[in-house]
Amino acid sequence: MTTLTTGKQYGLYINGKWEQTAEMMEVLNKYNQEVTAHISVAEKEHVDAAVQGAKEAVKAPFSPYARYEVLMKAAQLLVERCEEFAQVLALEVGKPIRESRGEIERAAQTLVISAEEAKRIHGEGIPVEAAPGSENRMAFTVRVPVGVIAAITPFNVPVNLVCHKIGPALAAGNSVVLKPAEVTPICALMLAELMEEAGLPKGRLQVLTGDGAKIGEWLLENKDVNMFTFTGSPRVGEYIRSKAGLRKVALELGNNSATIVHNDANIEQAASLIAQKSFNNAGQVCISVQRVYVQEDIFASFIALLKQKTEKLVVGDPSDESTDIGPMIRIGEAERVESWVNEAVEQGATIALGGKRNGALYEPTILTHVNDDMKVCRQEVFGPVVSVATYKEKDEVIAKVNDSDYGLQAGLFTNDLQFAMKASREIEVGGLIVNDASAYRVDHMPYGGVKNSGNGKEGPKYAIEEMTEERIIVLNL
Numbered sequence: 001m002t003t004l005t006t007g008k009q010y011g012l013y014i015n016g017k018w019e020q021t022a023e024m025m026e027v028l029n030k031y032n033q034e035v036t037a038h039i040s041v042a043e044k045e046h047v048d049a050a051v052q053g054a055k056e057a058v059k060a061p062f063s064p065y066a067r068y069e070v071l072m073k074a075a076q077l078l079v080e081r082c083e084e085f086a087q088v089l090a091l092e093v094g095k096p097i098r099e100s101r102g103e104i105e106r107a108a109q110t111l112v113i114s115a116e117e118a119k120r121i122h123g124e125g126i127p128v129e130a131a132p133g134s135e136n137r138m139a140f141t142v143r144v145p146v147g148v149i150a151a152i153t154p155f156n157v158p159v160n161l162v163c164h165k166i167g168p169a170l171a172a173g174n175s176v177v178l179k180p181a182e183v184t185p186i187c188a189l190m191l192a193e194l195m196e197e198a199g200l201p202k203g204r205l206q207v208l209t210g211d212g213a214k215i216g217e218w219l220l221e222n223k224d225v226n227m228f229t230f231t232g233s234p235r236v237g238e239y240i241r242s243k244a245g246l247r248k249v250a251l252e253l254g255n256n257s258a259t260i261v262h263n264d265a266n267i268e269q270a271a272s273l274i275a276q277k278s279f280n281n282a283g284q285v286c287i288s289v290q291r292v293y294v295q296e297d298i299f300a301s302f303i304a305l306l307k308q309k310t311e312k313l314v315v316g317d318p319s320d321e322s323t324d325i326g327p328m329i330r331i332g333e334a335e336r337v338e339s340w341v342n343e344a345v346e347q348g349a350t351i352a353l354g355g356k357r358n359g360a361l362y363e364p365t366i367l368t369h370v371n372d373d374m375k376v377c378r379q380e381v382f383g384p385v386v387s388v389a390t391y392k393e394k395d396e397v398i399a400k401v402n403d404s405d406y407g408l409q410a411g412l413f414t415n416d417l418q419f420a421m422k423a424s425r426e427i428e429v430g431g432l433i434v435n436d437a438s439a440y441r442v443d444h445m446p447y448g449g450v451k452n453s454g455n456g457k458e459g460p461k462y463a464i465e466e467m468t469e470e471r472i473i474v475l476n477l
Ligand SMILES: NC(=O)C1=CN([C@@H]2O[C@H](COP(=O)(O)OP(=O)(O)OC[C@H]3O[C@@H](n4cnc5c(N)ncnc54)[C@H](O)[C@@H]3O)[C@@H](O)[C@H]2O)C=CC1
Pocket: 152, 153, 154, 155, 156, 157, 179, 180, 181, 182, 211, 212, 213, 214, 215, 216, 217, 231, 232, 233, 234, 236, 237, 239, 240, 252, 253, 254, 255, 285, 286, 380, 382, 408, 453
């Protein structure tokens, strides 16, 4: 197993072999901006070789039980190497070490759930004999793998979100060509080593690193890719859909997640959960709380509590056990967040807490006196900034939550069952979380959005539905 040490050079993983390219790309330690490793840069010939190898591999027998065993073994190895992976995450993402360990534990669970699902893939009996003239027939469906799946993943959760793609894809009997984010590729390469050690047949997993746009283009041009599963920005997701033609596409995209705090809620609980779930991974989580709507009667007490809890968060070195908030992925991203906050202030917002930047570190920031058209509310911040606004009536706040191009998840704190059920029917999202913030996810639940947040669901059971085709078999007896 490799470790991330300064100067380490990583190859592409094609047909079970590691291949280093002449051109290499730097991977930075996101806290101190030092070069920590180099990755290979795939060219078109590598992309085509990987797809061809994946296409060949999918023809070889790989029974559901064998898939189960490989994925369970991989999960076990990941648990054993949790610390090693977590240290790499802290370096390449800048994710605080305690949170990094949490990601690895979840990723191992994602593999276990995928393994279990490998044994449950099934079709159904179809009563064709009920049609006049078909009395002597019987029919059933089976689910067959789609074939070669290109999986393209983002920088922010580079182990668990990779496992959410390769776990279900392999469980369903497919081959995967993985293209991890160029700024956080090391954990994906380590996962490929781990999969090989777990006994994954050669060619079933290929990993290509390098320029995302170029590799993406070559994958889109290659007609042997049967499906694209993408997590990342709406801009790239829309592009992939526009170029994929009639092939399957599953998209997990952005969000500007809202959470409502109603006047009958437990505001202590709401403030604690919102303080935590607005700033995890420096807000670079697509269900991170970005817009909070508080019923006006409880605004003053809620803000006081939220400030009190947020003030306790420690910003700094992600490898330090006490750190809650590490750097953003790039200094440029922290500068963008800084400029959006400054613009909001020029437009009338107040900084209740935070608002300062030091390199890639941006303080956890609470804004009040915001309006829905400021960038910090209207667009996806993907940074440690939460905007708090007030509302009077239930219908008004539901309309505010829905006044968004996105619809991944939302949160609602209330003890009013009628309000909870009304919100469940009327809020336009893939998931509504009652008495918690928008950023709640466990790995076996269906996860995916509506509107510009994408389409298709993740969570191994649901991803397997996307990653298989339903075929009907009719018997003329
Ligand atoms: N819904 C969800 O589950 C999640 C959504 N996201 C979203 O992802 C975004 C942040 O992640 P980033 O890595 O910055 O997103 P991104 O869209 O810039 O990159 C995502 C991946 O796409 C690749 N890529 C870039 N250009 C491409 C092209 N032309 N064709 C094919 N692939 C291409 C990148 O190399 C990377 O691997 C945010 O908008 C965030 O909301 C992030 C995590 C989870």
